[in-house]
Structure formats: C-alpha cells, structure tokens
Amino acid sequence: MKYYHFARIAFGDHLNNRLRIFTRYLVFLLLDWVMIAMWSLIYKSGYGPASIYFRDMAWYMAFAQMMFFLSPRLFVVIDSDVRSGNIGYFLNRPIPYLWMRFAEGVGALAGNLLIYYVVSLPFIYLMIGDWPTGGWIAITSVFGGLVLASVLHLLFQIFAGLSTFWTNDAVFIYHSYQKFCLLLGGIYVPLSLYPSFIPESVLKFLPFASLVGNPVGLLFHPTWWGVLEVLALQMFWLGFVGVCLSMFYQMCLRKVEVHGG
Amino acid sequence: MAEFVSNIRFFLALVRMTFKSATGQRSAMLIRAIFSVTTHLIYIPVWYVVFSVAPDLGGWRLEHALYAYGLAIACWGFVSLFAFGLRMIPEQIDHGELDSYLTLPKPVLLSAAFSSSKNTGLGELLFGICLLAFCCVKYDFSWIPMPFFLVMGSVVFASGILFFATLGFWLKQFIGSAEEIYFNFNLMASRPAPIFTGALKVVALTLVPVSLMSHVPIDFVVHHHWQTLVFAIVGVASYSLLSVSFFYLGLRFYESGNRFGIKG
Numbered sequence: 001m002k003y004y005h006f007a008r009i010a011f012g013d014h015l016n017n018r019l020r021i022f023t024r025y026l027v028f029l030l031l032d033w034v035m036i037a038m039w040s041l042i043y044k045s046g047y048g049p050a051s052i053y054f055r056d057m058a059w060y061m062a063f064a065q066m067m068f069f070l071s072p073r074l075f076v077v078i079d080s081d082v083r084s085g086n087i088g089y090f091l092n093r094p095i096p097y098l099w100m101r102f103a104e105g106v107g108a109l110a111g112n113l114l115i116y117y118v119v120s121l122p123f124i125y126l127m128i129g130d131w132p133t134g135g136w137i138a139i140t141s142v143f144g145g146l147v148l149a150s151v152l153h154l155l156f157q158i159f160a161g162l163s164t165f166w167t168n169d170a171v172f173i174y175h176s177y178q179k180f181c182l183l184l185g186g187i188y189v190p191l192s193l194y195p196s197f198i199p200e201s202v203l204k205f206l207p208f209a210s211l212v213g214n215p216v217g218l219l220f221h222p223t224w225w226g227v228l229e230v231l232a233l234q235m236f237w238l239g240f241v242g243v244c245l246s247m248f249y250q251m252c253l254r255k256v257e258v259h260g261g
Numbered sequence: 262m263a264e265f266v267s268n269i270r271f272f273l274a275l276v277r278m279t280f281k282s283a284t285g286q287r288s289a290m291l292i293r294a295i296f297s298v299t300t301h302l303i304y305i306p307v308w309y310v311v312f313s314v315a316p317d318l319g320g321w322r323l324e325h326a327l328y329a330y331g332l333a334i335a336c337w338g339f340v341s342l343f344a345f346g347l348r349m350i351p352e353q354i355d356h357g358e359l360d361s362y363l364t365l366p367k368p369v370l371l372s373a374a375f376s377s378s379k380n381t382g383l384g385e386l387l388f389g390i391c392l393l394a395f396c397c398v399k400y401d402f403s404w405i406p407m408p409f410f411l412v413m414g415s416v417v418f419a420s421g422i423l424f425f426a427t428l429g430f431w432l433k434q435f436i437g438s439a440e441e442i443y444f445n446f447n448l449m450a451s452r453p454a455p456i457f458t459g460a461l462k463v464v465a466l467t468l469v470p471v472s473l474m475s476h477v478p479i480d481f482v483v484h485h486h487w488q489t490l491v492f493a494i495v496g497v498a499s500y501s502l503l504s505v506s507f508f509y510l511g512l513r514f515y516e517s518g519n520r521f522g523i524k525g
Contacts, residue, residue, distance in 0.1 A: 023438035027445050030464070034449060037456040038318070047315035073437060172293060172381050176300040183307050195313045 002095055003103040010107030014072065021115060028069045028116075029123060035061040035188070036127055049193055055130040056219055057190070062124045063142050063216045064187045066116055068178075070150040071157065072108035074101060078161025079170035091256065098158065098249045105154040113150075117143055138222040145215025145227075148234040153211055155241045162245075165252050186213025190220070207237045271366060275375035276343055282378060294384030301334055301388045319455025324400040326453060327392060328482065329475040333450040335389025336414040336474060340422065342382030346374045347422045348443060351429030351436040359515060370508055374423070402482045410478040414450075417474040417497050420504040421446050427504070430511030450475040466496065473497050 015021070036058045043054045052060075078101060081087040090097045121139075125131065132138050160174040167173060181187060184198075185208040191200045203209050214230045305327065312323040340347065350373060353359050362372040390411075397404050425442045429435040446469055454476035457465040465472040477493040480486055 017434070019432050019435070020438050024441055027441055030449075030469075031445060033461060034452055034456060037458070037461055038453065041318055041453075041456050042315040045315060045318060047317075049314070073441075076437065076440075169293070169381070172296055172300065176296065176303070179300050179303040179307075183303055183310075188307055189310050189314055193314050194310055198310070 003099060006095075006100055006103040007107030007110070010104035011111050014108035014111040015114075021112075024069055025115070025119070028065060028120075031065045032062045032124065033127060035065060051192075052190070052220060053133055055128055056132050056134070058128040059124065059132040059139075060190060060216055060219050062120070062127070063146065063219065064185075064212050066120065067146055067149050067153065067212050067216070068181075070109060070112045070116055070146060071153045072105055072112070073157070074105040074108075074154055075157040075161035075170045075174045077101065077104075078158060079164045082161070082164040082170075083168065088256070091253070096249075098162075098245065101161075102154060102158060105157070106151065109150050109154065113147065132219050134219055134222045138219045141218045141222045141227050142216055145218055145230050145234065148231065148238065149211045149215050152207065152234060152238055152241060155238070155245055156207075158245060159241075159248065162248060162252050165255050181208050181211055184208040185211050186217065190217055192217070192220075205233065207241065210234045210237045268368065268371065272371055272375065275371060279343060279345075279375055279378045290380040290383060293381045294387065297338075297381045297384035298388045301330075301385065301392075304330065305392075318453045321453040321455050324396055324402075325479050325483070326451065328396045328400075328402065328479055329453075330451040331389045331392030331396060332410060332414050332475045332478060333389070333447050334385050335393065335411055336418040336450075337447045338382045338385025338387070338389055339411065339415040340382070340419050341379040342386055343378065344374045344419055345379045345382070346372075346377045347419055347426060348379075348440070349377060349436075350423070350426035351439045354429045354515065355434060355436065359512075363516065369512060370423075370505065374419075406478070406481060410481075413494070413497055414474040414478065416501055417470055418447065418450075420497075420501040421470065423508055424500075424504040427508045427511045430514050446471065454479065470496065470500055473500070 039048070039057050039061055040054065042048055043057070048054060048057070078087075081090065081097075087097060090100065093100075156177055157174065160170045160177055163173045164170045184203060184206055186194075186203070191203050191209060191213040194200060194203065204214055210230075210233050214233060218226055218230060308323060308326045308330070312318075312326065316322065346353075350359075353362075353373065359369070359373065362369050362376075365372045393407055393411075394404075396402050397407065422443050425439055425446075426435075429439060432438075449465070449469065450471040452471075454472065457472060457476070462472070465476070473493050473496050477489055481490045
C-alpha cells in the first residue's frame with residue numbers, strides 16, 4: 001500500500017512539471033522526425049526491405065524512440081542521492097530505498113504513458129500520413145509491450161544509479177547501457193534486418209531486445225503467439241534483473257555500513 | 262583592445278586551472294577515459310548495421326557517418342573537458358550559484374563556463390580525434406581542415422548548450438530538460454546529412470545547428486565547397502553571438518532579482 005502512495009504522489013508530481021514534460025516531448029518528436037526521414041530516404045534510395053512497408057517501418061521507428069522517453073530519468077535522482085549523501089536519510093526509513101524509488105519511477109512512468117500514448121498517435125500519424133498495416137491490434141500490442149519494457153528500463157536505470165557508489169558518476173554508466181541498447185536493441189534497424197553475423201534468433205533473447213526490438217517488432221506481425229512470446233521474455237528479464245538488483249542493493253548497503261555515506 | 266587581450270589572458274588562466282583540476286585525479290580520469298572510449302566503440306557497429314541495410318544514403322556512406330560521429334564526440338569531449346560549466350548553468354541558476362561569479366572579474370560568462378570540468382571529456386576528445394584520424398588514413402580524407410573543424414564544431418556545440426542553458430533563467434528546474442537537449446543535439450550531429458531536408462534542414466541550420474557542426478565540414482572534406490564553408494563560418498559566428506547575447510539578457514533578469522525563490 002505504501003508503494004502505491006509513493007507511486008501516486010510521484011504521478012501527481014511528475015504531471016505538475018509541465019515544462020520538463022513539454023521539452024522532453026519536443027525532443028522526442030524531433031528524434032522521431034529525424035528517424036522517419038532517415039528511413040524515408042532509405043526507401044526512396046531503393047534499399048528498403050521488401051518484407052516491410054515504409055509506413056510500418058516509420059511507426060516502428062517512432063515507437064522505438066518512445067521507449068526511452070516513457071520512463072523518468074530515475075538514475076539521475078539516485079546518482080544525486082548517493083553523491084549528496086541524502087541516501088543516508090532514506091535508509092533509516094521503514095521502507096527499502098530501492099523499492100521506494102522504483103515505486104516513484106512507476107508512478108512517473110504512468111504519467112508519461114498517459115501523455116505519450118494519447119498525444120503521440122495523432123502526431124505520428126501526421127508525420128507518416130498512414131496507420132500501420134496491422135491496425136489497432138498492432139498498436140495495442142506494442143503499447144502493452146512498451147509498458148513492461150519501460151519497467152525493465154527503470155530497473156536498469158536503478159542499476160546505473162546505484163553504480164554511483166563505486167564510480168561516483170552514473171551518467172557514463174547509463175550512456176554505456178544506452179549504447180548497448182542502440183546496438184543490440186534494434187532501435188535504428190529492426191532486429192530482423194541485422195546482418196547474419198548478429199542473428200536475430202540470438203538477439204531476441206537478450207534483455208536489450210526485450211526493451212525495444214521485441215515489443216515494437218510486434219507491429220510487423222501482431223499474432224497471439226508473438227505477443228505471448230514477447231511478454232514471456234519480458235517477464236523473465238524483469239524477474240532476473242529484479243533479483244540481481246536486490247542483490248546489488250544489498251552490496252551497496254554493506255558499502256554504506258562499512259565506509260559510511 | 263587592451264580589454265580583449267586581458268579577457269584572453271583570463272580565459273587561458275581559467276582553462277589552465279580547470280584542466281589542472283581535472284587531471285588532478287589521474288586514476289579516476291584514466292578509468293573514465295577508458296570507459297568512455299569503450300562506450301563509444303560500441304556505437305560504431307550501429308552504423309555498420311545501418312549501412313549494411315542501405316550502403317548509400319543520398320551520397321552519404323559509412324565513412325561520412327564515422328567522420329560525423331568522430332566530430333560530434335570530439336566536440337562533446339572538448340566542451341565537457343574545458344567548458345563543463347556551460348552545461349551546469351541551469352543548475353547554478355537554480356541554486357543561486359551564479360551570485361559568486363558576479364563578484365569575480367568580468368566577463369561573467371567566462372567564469373561560469375570555464376570554471377569546471379568533467380574528466381570523461383578527455384576520453385571522448387581522444388576517441389573523437391582517433392576516429393577522425395582513422396577516417397583520414399582509411400578513406401583518404403584531408404588532415405588539414407580537421408583541427409579547424411574541431412574548433413568550429415566545439416564553438417557551435419558550446420553555443421547551442423549556452424543557448425538552451427540560458428532558458429534556465431526563466432524556467433525553474435530546467436537542468437534535466439537541458440541535459441536531454443544537449444545529449445540529443447550531439448546525437449543528431451552524427452545523423453546523415455541527406456535526411457535533413459525541408460523544414461528539418463531549417464531546424465538543423467538555425468535552432469539546433471547540427472549541420473554547422475558536422476554536415477558542412479563533411480561536405481567540405483568530400484566536395485571542397487569553399488562557399489558553403491564561408492557561409493557556415495558566418496553562421497557559426499552569428500549563432501555564437503546570438504547565444505552570448507541571449508545569456509546576458511538572462512543574466513540581467515537574474516541580476517534584477519526577479520527570479521525570486523525560497524530555499525528550505
């Protein structure tokens with residue numbers, strides 16, 4: 001129940017910060033615009049994959065960019081808590097710091113979902129001029145997959161944030177993680193189009209694919225089996241990363257107890 | 262003239278002091294440099310994947326993407342290493358830290374911009390330069406304009422940061438949004454130039470002038486279009502002037518005490 005209240009307060013707080021939401025949204029639209037323009041050029045140059053229509057590819061690019069914007073930048077908050085020593089005050093409270101911040105992240109994520117899902121559809125439609133061939137079923141399944149992907153992204157962000165205990169800077173750890181996502185997640189190019197030495201059959205089992213490539217790839221073939229497969233993989237990675245994060249958090253606590261804040 | 266010379270001296274002294282402070286923690290700097298080089302190495306195969314799908318994007322090939330990426334990263338590193346204060350301006354405004362700069366010798370912008378450094382910048386700068394050098398060796402690009410493009414790109418990027426950071430004078434808690442803008446500004450500079458057409462090209466030449474940072478230099482390296490380069494230099498000078506003027510406009514607002522806040 002207490003986690004619900006943390007999430008609820010974070011939800012309200014997040015929606016109150018209209019400027020941050022607005023500027024982030026503008027950046028998101030600009031990136032969408034650039035990525036759609038890139039694939040438009042690829043199709044016009046005759047290199048577009050025959051198996052994927054341009055409009056599907058454009059929607060894929062828009063949703064792939066969206067994943068990074070749905071979650072709040074939680075690693076910055078944790079990085080700041082660790083560096084300022086404020087984390088010491090939170091550790092005395094009768095609630096684990098890790099899950100408190102996670103609940104806040106989920107609350108802010110819920111606010112972003114509301115905005116991005118509702119506002120983005122008309123904007124992306126305006127940019128592309130057509131709906132994806134899979135129609136609403138495809139869009140709905142991608143939306144569902146992106147919710148779990150964003151929660152997984154939150155967990156990775158907490159990892160990056162807690163790494164500040166050793167690195168004194170979470171930003172460069174987060175950027176490394178982001179680069180791995182760009183390379184292995186299928187953000188610029190769908191996983192099915194990767195060269196044969198990085199086969200899709202291997203990539204799709206990695207956590208990075210569960211963040212972007214798998215859920216957003218449902219746009220191309222929205223089948224029940226496909227949706228189940230994507231959700232099952234995401235649930236596995238959520239569980240695995242969650243357990244690892246708990247263990248990592250215990251290591252961080254030991255470090256605080258031994259060396260101080 | 263005497264004021265200009267003394268400003269240059271002040272600038273060099275600040276840069277020397279900031280660099281000394283950044284290199285003071287040698288092991289931390291080395292670890293971060295290694296980490297940032299590894300991070301950026303990961304990004305290169307992304308372009309291999311993109312260009313394996315489309316080997317030629319309106320005349321833009323892998324070598325151009327690598328050169329653009331090298332320039333973008335070197336500029337990011339240069340600004341982080343020598344002028345990290347620019348990135349922190351919104352936070353300094355929020356915390357009232359600009360007050361201390363107002364008491365220092367003028368110009369305020371020099372003190373605010375060059376008073377702090379981020380030591381990951383060294384790795385990024387070196388990585389960017391190595392990538393540019395690789396392009397010059399492997400793809401036979403000219404070495405001569407490279408230092409000039411590094412300076413030009415860094416000025417554009419620093420001016421862009423200053424422009425967006427200045428919004429923090431009017432908008433509270435802007436640091437998060439500002440960091441997002443800086444990062445994506447830099448990321449966009451490595452995108453292929455031919456995709457920037459129509460309204461997108463106007464944006465890339467004015468509000469977010471990524472074209473001046475990477476597209477024009479690559480156009481010069483490949484086609485030797487002097488006229489484009491001259492226009493770009495005029496564009497860089499104008500954009501820098503605009504950013505600096507905008508900063509001082511914001512600073513006047515700050516000095517007037519209208520940005521009232523309560524600390525608790």
